[in-house]
Amino acid sequence: MSKLPSTKDSYSRTRQDHSTETAEDYVEAIFDTIEAKGACRAVDLAEQFGVSHVTVSKIISRLDTDGLVEAPAYKPIGLTPEGKLMAARVRKRHELVYSFLIAIGVDAKTAAIDSEGIEHHVSTKTLARMRAFIEERSADR
Amino acid sequence: MSKLPSTKDSYSRTRQDHSTETAEDYVEAIFDTIEAKGACRAVDLAEQFGVSHVTVSKIISRLDTDGLVEAPAYKPIGLTPEGKLMAARVRKRHELVYSFLIAIGVDAKTAAIDSEGIEHHVSTKTLARMRAFIEERSADR
DNA sequence: TTGTCATTGTAGCCATTGCTACAAATCAAC
């Protein structure tokens, strides 16, 4: 097994990822929900994430402050242009990671779960390798 | 691009991962440091993780309560048998993910950073596929 | 022995992400 290079910054990178993870998960879920149901309510997110509506409410107001969502009181949740950009980018990445896991032979259910956890920690360089791998495989057959 | 199956439990799995992530990172770092320097002090961990010694101190006392480390006041930090088991398991997984990234063509530095973020979210099923991939590739050449 | 310096602990603060319990607003149905 290969030796792991010493990497002082790996941990701080991971910690940094965590701070944006929540935002990414939420804008992606809002994007998908609007697409699927025409509108997104806090209760939809609470159901999807398996948390209480209070937790959703708090996170949404932070995302509002950060300029990612528009959340008028007692009304459906929308995405700002910036939020839409982030959602599109995240979904693309998420789908790519999922497809990659499928391509190496992981079953659909496991790929769905793992891709959700993994996606936030994959750099653009690694993403590029995953994309290349999928394309090579689809060209081979 | 493939469709993502709806997965109610992906998010709760990810949240669950996060609660063990810190413990895994710490026992792994303690294991490695003891191996490299003969002993592990809180200050070593603070340096590795890029956090203050206070943060380390708090986390170590929680791991002590959880039975993963032995941390007598003002003395080096040791692992309990349970902590050693966890460390060995985590390091194996970490190395496997790292080797897999290398195998798909990711450069060493990126692989080191990404494997650190990814490793906590990879299921045993996906790990098995990664292992199989590495073995196939090394058999091919 | 005493003093200094590196290390660890403690006090107390903040933000984030969880929760329950209760209050307020909206919507649909009658």
Added chain:
DNA sequence: GTTGATTTGTAGCAATGGCTACAATGACAA
């Protein structure tokens, strides 16, 4: 238009992981 259910908001609490500032411990040199 009132009623009742669904949806949001607010208050207040806990755990985790950050921090600074200051106190205590330990080890080594003078």
